[in-house]
Amino acid sequence: MKTLYLFTYLFFLQIGLLFGQSQISGIITDEKGLALPGVNIFIKGSFDGASSDTEGKYVFETSLEGEQTLVFQFLGFKAQELSINCNQQSIQVESIRLIEAITEMNAVTISAGAMDASDESKAVILKPIDIVTTPSAMGDVVGAFQTLPGTSTVGNDGRLFVRGGDASEVGIYVDGMRVGNAYGTTAANVPTRTRFNANLFKGTFFSTGGYSAEYGQALSSALALKTKDLAIRNQGDLSIMSVGGGYSHTLANEKHSITLSANYFDLQPYQNLIKQNFDWERSPHSWDLELAAQQKIKKNGLVKVLARTESGGMSLWRPEPGKEERGVLTDINNSYSYVQTNYRQALKNNWTLFSGIAFSHNKDEIGLDSLQVHRTSNLTHIKTTATKDFSDRLSANTGIEVYLHGYEELLPNKNLSRKIDETEAYLFTEWDWYLNKDFIVRGGLRGGRSQLSDQYWLDPRISLAYKVSESGTISFASGKFHQLPVDNYRVIENSLHNSKSNHLILNYLYANNGITFRSELFYKSYDRLVTFEGYPQDPQELNNGGYGNAKGFDLFYRDRKSIKNTDFWVTYSFVDSERKFDQFSNQVQPNFAPKHNFSIVAKHFITNLNSQFGASFSLNDGYTYANPNLPGEMNSKTESYQSLSLSWSYLPKPNLIIHLACSNVLGRENIFGYTYTQNSNEMGVFESLPSGQAAPRFLFLGIFLTLSKDKTANNLNNL
Structure with missing residues (x-):
């Protein structure tokens, strides 16, 4: 029971x-x-x-x-x-x-007109270490970017020229803050360099056009340099070079770090040993002091301070065509200071705030025989931005910035002077909208006002990208850009207005497993360029009557995979640029815009020898120039520019680097144009002298020793 x-x-x-x-x-x-x-x-x-x-x-x-x-x-x-x-x-x-989550790892990246040099982005074209190991760059940031698509090598200048634009059309920023007088002052036909040490930066963003609404006052390009965050160790870095030396010391812990650097350069001993083409009275020389400090604030805040001061000069004789004498003595003395501080804080609800202030001061004392010219330029930049991630699909960056600008020219021997003071104000906003992980649309708007010219303007910009395959992306960018004329024109004619440019860019990027291929079509129109009567040294009747365009395409291929221990990239750019500007009465091809530009960079690592060997080769089809013995404007062109550079980096110990580099190894006599007499001789011929290189080659030797507790750190650790 x-x-x-x-x-x-x-x-x-x-x-x-x-x-x-x-x-x-x-x-x-x-x-x-x-x-x-x-x-x-x-x-x-x-x-x-x-x-x-x-x-x-x-x-x-x-x-x-x-x-x-x-x-x-x-x-x-x-x-x-x-x-x-x-x-x-x-x-x-x-x-x-289910809705796909969009992250940095799977989201499409806009690559039209944009090239990152960092370890943070998927669409990286160069890494920070490439900047200091490219043989032709000689450690200069701009020198490395001259091997990238869209740029032109102008061997007697040294600045960055992008897609048919003048070097003044490139805006340079450090941590989002504009740098005034970013290049060292130099004499005509003597190449210059950027002022900042490449070891300061953890990455750079280089745009060949269609760039973010956050940046303005640049018709062609924006170069944004990002300084390092907290240093990772205490260390000292000693540099002994064929052109000078320096020492840098870093103190660091988990919350803050500070680096102090001092350098002295003097080319006189080097030029006494190596034959020079120029008649130097006093070789280029300079010293600089630099401070970079970082401090963590609370949980997600970081304060950075960067300060630099430097002074230098040079003196050389410039021969004149048709004369037997040494020529005109050009004497240059320059002093420069730059300081900035910025604060970035991540807040609740996906807000990020940024605020910064930067000040640049530049003073040039220039002597042309008995004529003395003093120029002073000051730039203060104040900027605040707020970034909000509303979701993984929608974000916005909005900001306000003000520029306070002063420029003065003096003729002390004649007791004459002229100056301008300018206040520029800007508002900008930019929104990123991911329709899905394969499709992004970015729209921006930038408005500005100039107090000096009493002018307002508005620049709409849009770009988008679509991932056509796991490794391939198509991007498009378009926008309007304004830029006020350079100071030495505005100080003569205060009422000069902005020059204008419109960009159209179509890009394809393939990046997969050590191989990168990039192709880009572009069209850029110019309007209201500055024109004048007379000569650039003494312009008359300045106005905004110029116009023009630039069109072409770029190809870039980088391969870290196919050849063992070898990394190389190849670049070709075609630029068809014509503009009515300066003293020209018709559209001409500028002397800084060669049509065909080619470069190849290769680096091979030999582990057993603790060595890296590098080679760079640059070529273009020559530079246009005006020959008064022939009819027309910009009626002649030099032979093609060619330069082969080689380098060897050797690590005999983990904390010791020996670097040897030589530019233009083959000693090619590159000509960049000709200087003519203002009047013809008795035979009716305008006599000329070629504008060439300062020397057949440049040889650099550097020994870099790092002193640290574990004796394994070196100059490349933080790159």
């Missing part, structure tokens, strides 16, 4: 459990309605659940009752939750569509 009672009890218990179970079923798809197999579905706080099959379907049972939360999780997609009532035997869940 007891057995019968037990059997009856178990029978009714199973029936109770059966009728107490709820069956849950449904189907899961992605945003396009395609089935998602392998999605985890479970009731929150329990072990009841299942996985979707190949058709996206799922079914499972639970004994839980009442209101429950159903969770859907799948790698790469946003998790979703749904409330259900488990007091029913059968629960048919409505179709669930």
Whole structure:
């Protein structure tokens, strides 16, 4: 009898459990309605659940009752939750569509007109270490970027020329703050360099056009340099070079770091040993002091301070065509200071605030025989931005900035002077909208006002990118850009207005497993360029009557994979640029815009020798110039520019680097143009002298020793 009672009890218990179970079923798809197999579905706080099959379907049972939360999780997609009532035997869940999560790893990147040099971006063209190891760059940031698409090598200048534009059309920024007089002052036909040490930066962003609404006052390009965050160790760095030397010392811990540097350069001993083409009275020489400090604030805040002061000079004789004498003595003395501080703070609700202030001061004392000219330029830049990530699909960057600018020219021997003071104010906003991980649209608007010219302007900009394959992206960028004329023109004619430019860019980027291929078509129009009568040294009747355009395409290929221990990249740029500007009465091809530009850089690592060997070769089809013995304007062109550079870096010890580099190894006599007499001789011929290189070659030897506790750190550690 007891057995019968037990059997009856178990029978009714199973029936109770059966009728107490709820069956849950449904189907899961992605945003396009395609089935998602392998999605985890479970009731929150329990072990009841299942996985979707190949058709996206799922079914499972639970004994839980009442209101429950159903969770859907799948790698790469946003998790979703749904409330259900488990007091029913059968629960048919409505179709669930999971939304793909957009992250830095899977999101498409806009590459039209944009090239990153960092370790942070997927679309990297150069890395920070490439800047200091490119043989032709000689450690100069701009020298490395001259091997990239869209740029032209102007060997007797040294500045950055982009897509048919003058070097003044490139804006240079450090941590988002504009740098005034970013290049060292030099004499005509003597190449200059950027003022800052490449070791300061963890990365750079270089745009060949269509750049962000955050940047303005540049018709062609923006070069944004990002300084390092906290240093990782205490160390000292000693540099002994063929042209000078220096020492840098870093103190660091988890919350703050500071680096102090001092350098002295003097080319006199070097030029006494190596034959020079120029007649130097006093070789170039300079000294500089630099401070870079970083301080963590609270949880997600960082304050940076960068300060630099330097002084230098040179003196050389410039021969004049048709004369036997040494020529005109050009004497230059320059002093320069730059200081900036900026603060970045990540706040709650995905807000990030940035605020900074920068000040640049430059003073040139120039002597041309008995004529003395003094020029002083000051630039203060104040900027605040707020960035908000509303979701992984929508973000915005909005800011305000003010420029306070002063420029003065003096003729001390004649007691004459002229000056300008300018206040520029800007508002900008830029929004990124990801339709999905494969498609992004970026729209921006930048408005500005000049107090001196009493002018307002508005620049709309838009760019987009679509991922056509796992490794390939198509990008498009378009926008309007304004730039006020250079100071030495505005100080003569205060009413000069902005020059204008419109950009159209179409780009394809392929990046996969050590191979990068980049191709880009572009068109750039110019309007309201500055023109004048007379000569550039003494312009008359300045006005905004110029115009022009530049069009062409770029090709870039980089390969770190195909040849063992070898990294190389090849660049070709075609630029067809014509503009009516300066003293020209018709559209001409500028002397700084060769049509065909080619470069190749290769670096090979030999582990057994602890060495890296590098080679750079640059070529263009020559520079236009005006020959008064022939009819027309810009009627002649030099022979092609060619330069081969080689380098060797050797690490005999982990903390010791020996670097040897030589530019223009083959000693090619590159000519950049000709200087003519203002009047013809008795035979009716305008006599000339070629403008060539300062020397057949430049040889650099550097020994870099790092002193640290573990004796393994070196100058490349933080790159």
